[in-house]
Amino acid sequence: xxxxxxxxxxxxxxxxxxxxxxxxxxxxxxxxxxxxxxxxxxxxxxxxxxxxxxxxxxxxxxxxxxxxxxxxxxxxxxxxxxxxxxxxxxxxxxxxxxxxxxxxxxxxxxxxxxxxxxxxxxxxxxxxxxxxxxxxxxxxxxxxxxxxxxxxxxxxxxxxxxxxxxxxxxxxxxxxxxxxxxxxxxxxxxxxxxxxxxxxxxxxxxxxxxxxxxxxxxxxxxxxxxxxxxxxxxxxxxxxxxxxxxxxxxxxxxxxxxxxxxxxxxxxxxxxxxxxxxxxxxxxxxxxxxxxxxxxxxxxxxxxxxxxxxxxxxxxxxxxxxxxxxxxxxxxxxxxxxxxxxxxxxxxxxxxxxxxxxxxxxxxxxxxxxxxxxxxxxxxxxxxxxxxxx
Amino acid sequence: xxxxxxxxxxxxxxxxxxxxxxxxxxxxxxxxxxxxxxxxxxxxxxxxxxxxxxxxxxxxxxxxxxxxxxxxxxxxxxxxxxxxxxxxxxxxxxxxxxxxxxxxxxxxxxxxxxxxxxxxxxxxxxxxxxxxxxxxxxxxxxxxxxxxxxxxxxxxxxxxxxxxxxxxxxxxxxxxxxxxxxxxxxxxxxxxxxxxxxxxxxxxxxxxxxxxxxxxxxxxxxxxxxxxxxxxxxxxxxxxxxx
Numbered sequence: 001x002x003x004x005x006x007x008x009x010x011x012x013x014x015x016x017x018x019x020x021x022x023x024x025x026x027x028x029x030x031x032x033x034x035x036x037x038x039x040x041x042x043x044x045x046x047x048x049x050x051x052x053x054x055x056x057x058x059x060x061x062x063x064x065x066x067x068x069x070x071x072x073x074x075x076x077x078x079x080x081x082x083x084x085x086x087x088x089x090x091x092x093x094x095x096x097x098x099x100x101x102x103x104x105x106x107x108x109x110x111x112x113x114x115x116x117x118x119x120x121x122x123x124x125x126x127x128x129x130x131x132x133x134x135x136x137x138x139x140x141x142x143x144x145x146x147x148x149x150x151x152x153x154x155x156x157x158x159x160x161x162x163x164x165x166x167x168x169x170x171x172x173x174x175x176x177x178x179x180x181x182x183x184x185x186x187x188x189x190x191x192x193x194x195x196x197x198x199x200x201x202x203x204x205x206x207x208x209x210x211x212x213x214x215x216x217x218x219x220x221x222x223x224x225x226x227x228x229x230x231x232x233x234x235x236x237x238x239x240x241x242x243x244x245x246x247x248x249x250x251x252x253x254x255x256x257x258x259x260x261x262x263x264x265x266x267x268x269x270x271x272x273x274x275x276x277x278x279x280x281x282x283x284x285x286x287x288x289x290x291x292x293x294x295x296x297x298x299x300x301x302x303x304x305x306x307x308x309x310x311x312x313x314x315x316x317x318x319x320x321x322x323x324x325x326x327x328x329x330x331x332x333x334x335x336x337x338x339x340x341x342x343x344x345x346x347x348x349x350x351x352x353x354x355x356x357x358x359x360x361x362x363x364x365x366x367x368x369x370x371x372x373x374x375x376x377x378x379x380x381x382x383x384x385x386x387x388x389x390x
Numbered sequence: 391x392x393x394x395x396x397x398x399x400x401x402x403x404x405x406x407x408x409x410x411x412x413x414x415x416x417x418x419x420x421x422x423x424x425x426x427x428x429x430x431x432x433x434x435x436x437x438x439x440x441x442x443x444x445x446x447x448x449x450x451x452x453x454x455x456x457x458x459x460x461x462x463x464x465x466x467x468x469x470x471x472x473x474x475x476x477x478x479x480x481x482x483x484x485x486x487x488x489x490x491x492x493x494x495x496x497x498x499x500x501x502x503x504x505x506x507x508x509x510x511x512x513x514x515x516x517x518x519x520x521x522x523x524x525x526x527x528x529x530x531x532x533x534x535x536x537x538x539x540x541x542x543x544x545x546x547x548x549x550x551x552x553x554x555x556x557x558x559x560x561x562x563x564x565x566x567x568x569x570x571x572x573x574x575x576x577x578x579x580x581x582x583x584x585x586x587x588x589x590x591x592x593x594x595x596x597x598x599x600x601x602x603x604x605x606x607x608x609x610x611x612x613x614x615x616x617x618x619x620x621x622x623x624x625x626x627x628x629x630x631x632x633x
Contacts, residue, residue: 004490008479015478015519214474218532221438221468222491223460386441 001224005232009206010239019201023240027197028247031190032255039259054133057081059088060103064111067103067119067144074140092122098130099123099137114152187351188344189321191248191282196289196314198244199237203293206233208306216388226388227380230294234376237290245282249275269353277356281346284365287372288339289317295379298388320344336363339371391416392437392543392576397446399432406432408598409446414576414591416542419569421589422578425626429598430578431471434547437576438468450543464492466543467536471551473528477521481512481531484520485538492539506534510564526557533564544568546577550584562588586618594625601625 013019055077061068068078081088081100088100102120104110110117119141123134150160210216219229256270293310300306320341329335331349336342342364350356382388392414399407407429414420422430435441437448439459448455451465475484482503489499507516510530515523520531529549536544549565550558565588568575579585585592586606593603602609602625606618613621 001491004487008476008483008487011483012476012478213477214470214472215476216474217435217440217470218468218474218488218535220440221463221466221470222488223463223493224491225460 001228002232002235005224005229006236006239009202009233009236013202013205013236013240016201016205019205019240022201023198023244024247027194028244029251031187031194031248032251035186035190035252036255036259053077054098054136055079056099056101056137057088057097058101058103059085060105060107063103063105063107064117064119070144070147071140074143076137076140088122092124092130095124095127095130098127098133101137185325185344185348185351187252188347189318190252191245191278191347192285192289192317192321192340192343193314194248195241195245195282195286196293196317199241199286199290199293200310200314202240203233203237203290204297204303204306204310206236207294207298208300209303211388212302226383230298230380230383231376234287234290234294234379237294238286241286241290242283245279245286249278249282269351274350277350278347281350281361281364282343284368284372285317285339285343288368288375289372291372291375291379295375295382298379298383331357331360333360333363336360337367339364339368342368391452392420392448392450392574394433394437394448395446397433397436397443397448399436399441399443406598407436407443410595410598410600411446412593412600412603414574416574417569417572418590419565419575419577419588420591420593421585422576422593422595423582423585423622424578424580424595424601426580428580428595430580430595431547432598433595434468434470434545434576434578438466438470438545439463440470464539465541466545467539467541468545469529469532469536469547469549471547473525473532475520475523475528475531475535478519480519481516481523481527481534482507484531485535488535489538494539502538502540503534506537509537510534511560525552526554529553529557529561533561537568542573544573544575546575548579549577550579550581558584582619582622594622596626596629599629601629 013023053075056071057079058068059081061078061080071078083091085102088097088102091097092100100122102122104118104120107117107119121134121137121141124130149163153160153163210219220226253270253272253275292313296309296313297306300309317340320338321344323329324341324344329345331345335345342360346356346361346364394410394412396409396411397407398405398409410429410433412420422433424430432441436443437450437455439455439462442456450462453461453465455462475481476487479487485503485506486499489495489502494502503516507513510533512530512534515527520528523531529552533546533549536546546565550561553561565575565577569590577589589606591603591605592609594601594609602612602621604612609621609625610616610618613624615621615624
């Protein structure tokens with residue numbers, strides 16, 4: 001009986017193009033596609049930023065020909081600023097220029113005399129976009145300054161090392177995969193969304209849709225308990241969600257193999273093993289999601305109403321992930337009892353190539369399944385209610 | 391045999407059915423006749439175990455509709471108001487789904503569907519999706535679905551609603567055939583002529599109560615009216631005055 005109901009719901013919904021498209025196409029492919037495009041753009045930007053020469057307008061270039069030559073050798077396209085100082089300030093403020101270098105007319109004179117020679121970097125510290133070019137300009141000027149300092153000291157018979165009491169080395173301990181994981185953490189979000197999308201239409205069609213069509217009443221006159229009917233509907237929803245999950249995982253695996261994360265100094269760990277383990281970790285969420293959507297949809301009177309409420313419901317599982325992102329929580333046994341959050345933490349660890357704690361995984365699977373069972377039970381209780389007929 | 395013994399059902403403040411009693415025998419067509427909103431559908435819904443009565447009890451084939459609901463459902467084929475088919479499934483799939491939920495499968499199910507396809511003349515559209523079906527085609531498929539397990543008791547809520555003359559005629563012949571096979575047929579209608587032409591016994595319901603019941607002849611005698619329509623009008627107004 002149960003499988004008769006499951007089979008009918010699967011067939012019925014497979015014939016509906018809208019359900020099929022949302023379950024097997026839009027839901028699962030939207031995430032990976034968006035993700036691949038996003039990463040490609042980031043890569044392009046990062047890579048081109050390093051390579052592209054920075055254009056640097058200069059006022060008073062004639063006062064310091066050596067400095068200008070140095071900048072030219074170090075990846076700057078030096079150009080004369082056509083206009084006065086006030087014009088340059090205005091251009092930077094308006095964002096037309098990232099940075100303008102102003103060389104003091106007394107530069108040559110003071111330089112010759114061994115006095116500090118003055119240059120100005122006109123910049124807008126609040127402009128995030130310009131910060132990169134400003135920093136490169138400042139770095140180049142510092143390098144020039146350092147070079148001259150060493151030469152001058154040497155000319156006076158002093159070792160330049162005297163003026164370097166401290167040597168600071170930055171040691172970046174984040175691994176390449178670790179950095180990638182920051183971005184890849186979004187993957188769990190897409191997986192959850194695709195799963196819920198996959199079951200959405202079936203959950204609504206099998207409950208609110210059934211009632212609106214008028215096919216619920218004759219169905220209830222058959223020698224099948226209401227619990228069996230509802231369980232069949234939830235299981236059918238689960239099937240679509242699982243299918244959607246598999247497609248999304250595979251799409252991610254394929255999509256990420258085309259994106260050259262290595263250029264960003266990252267490597268995504270998304271091989272067949274991650275697909276398989278990821279499926280096992282995410283799959284328990286299917287029952288909970290299906291039961292929740294079915295429960296909410298069976299409260300509503302019409303297809304439209306159900307769409308509204310279940311649409312809101314779909315956002316709920318993404319909230320713990322959002323919290324986790326803001327608070328950057330570490331996995332713990334307690335957090336593993338929270339559905340969607342535990343899947344997120346485990347998936348992230350998996351993609352980050354960190355060892356998977358079997359205890360944590362077990363807590364996640366058991367607690368998510370238990371909660372799914374509880375909601376399923378609540379849904380069957382509700383389905384026995386007489387007001388179901390509307 | 392369907393026995394209804396003083397059932398009442400209220401929805402909030404509205405008392406939809408007030409201690410309704412009647413019996414429908416095997417080999418007879420019993421008609422629930424009454425104006426719209428009289429309580430016919432509520433009574434039928436209690437009988438096909440979708441609603442539970444607040445008071446009273448009802449038995450179908452000797453089994454209680456509340457305590458033995460599953461057994462009652464097995465011996466009963468119901469066609470609620472409106473066909474309620476699955477538009478994405480073919481007529482055959484719609485019927486087969488109900489057949490399977492009644493425990494039929496394999497060759498037995500196929501044979502039964504072929505049988506019923508002939509009986510209800512569904513051959514022309516049996517393998518088409520029911521999406522664009524006419525009202526008459528939908529009703530025939532819904533009826534086939536209700537009869538797929540060969541039930542002893544057949545409950546039909548407003549079966550001729552929306553049917554044209556030819557479809558109504560075909561349905562009437564089918565109902566008569568069910569009676570001649572010894573089944574217990576209970577149908578509701580708000581059309582007097584419909585009930586008069588078809589039913590062996592009439593139960594007139596108004597304001598949630600039984601206004602009168604009996605064979606057409608009995609009713610004519612009791613109200614001393616040759617015209618059943620007059621009987622209908624008087625029975626209803628009697629209850630209206632009491633209410």
